[in-house]
Amino acid sequence: MKNNQSLTALIHKNLKGVHTMKNKLPWEEEFVKVLQEINDDYPEWEVNSYSGRNMYGKRCLAITGKIDLIELGMIIGKRMSFPILPNRLGTKTDSMGHDIIIYWPSIPYEDEDEEE
Numbered sequence: 001m002k003n004n005q006s007l008t009a010l011i012h013k014n015l016k017g018v019h020t021m022k023n024k025l026p027w028e029e030e031f032v033k034v035l036q037e038i039n040d041d042y043p044e045w046e047v048n049s050y051s052g053r054n055m056y057g058k059r060c061l062a063i064t065g066k067i068d069l070i071e072l073g074m075i076i077g078k079r080m081s082f083p084i085l086p087n088r089l090g091t092k093t094d095s096m097g098h099d100i101i102i103y104w105p106s107i108p109y110e111d112e113d114e115e116e
Contacts, residue, residue, distance in 0.1 A: 027084065028107050034079045035063055038072075045072075049111050050103045052092060059110050062103035064096065072102065 039047040042065075050062035063072070077083070090106045 027080075027082065030080060031076075031084065031089075031104075031107065032061060032109065034076055035061065037079065038075055039063070049109045050101060052094060052101075052103055052105060055105055058105070059108065060103055060105045061107040061109035062101050064101045065099055067100050067102060069093070069100075069102070 035047045039045060045063055045065035045067055047061070047063050049059040050064075051057055051059055052062075089104055092103050092105060094101045094103075
């Protein structure tokens with residue numbers, strides 16, 4: 001592809017202004033579902049929406065708790081139907097005292113409570 005653009009970056013560029021919570025890319029939908037399943041299986045972790053640094057109020061997919069990044073990556077990898085390269089997700093982290101928040105600014109997400 002021209003200028004080494006990834007397919008995902010190209011799709012996102014073409015969907016700019018259209019990409020919302022309700023029309024995620026297929027891998028994003030699956031990724032959200034996998035994290036929600038993990039949320040059910042690991043009650044010490046919580047999937048929620050988050051607005052991180054320089055996001056200016058935009059909400060994205062996040063998971064919080066005492067999380068080991070390698071363990072989370074392995075769990076996600078086993079549950080996804082196709083491989084996802086973590087460096088392509090734009091994964092970011094912040095410390096919250098004893099807990100950590102892992103978030104994905106490129107994946108829009110709102111808690112069910114916030115949608116009402």
